[in-house]
Amino acid sequence: MGKVSITINGSEVKNVYPAVTIGVSAAASGDEVIFFVLPSGLPAFVKGQMEVLNEKGVNLPDLPEMMEGLKMLNCRILICELGFEVHGIKEEDLMEGCEVVGATTFVAVAQGSDLTFSF
């Protein structure tokens, strides 16, 4: 199967929903999926924020359920370490299953991706 890398550069519905929808679809089809959350996307990955976005995503699929799907399908969520100081967010504030890394690590992990997306 393929390898899909998705960067998330915002924490609004228009950033998170397409990223998660495409990511979970790819993972469900057997692809390896890697997300890289840039500083602007970090607030969406604080505990409880997916539920807040879900309420804003009227008539869209259930976001927390898709996040559970990402976990079930072993997708990797890499968080750019630069965002914490920018937003005053602590690592322990993140939802479960995220990995805090630098951009160099993401580039290394994403090598050989068949598809890349940025939202």
Add this chain to the structure above:
Amino acid sequence: MAVKELDCIGLKCPQPILKVVAFIPQMEAGDILEIKADCPSFPTDIKAWCDRTGKTLLFCMDDGTGTHSAQIQF
């Protein structure tokens, strides 16, 4: 060989496909999974999923009200 049913009515893309994947551990080789879904993209999505994962889509049809029934052989 068993026929098992999965109700995906009311779920929006890509949740029906996610439900199918979550159901896989309950399927054995030769089993048939019958899915009902009313997501408009379901017919093309389930065909694409079967093509990519090597599953056999026996049929996918609309009952005329927007509800689709599909059978997949594992």
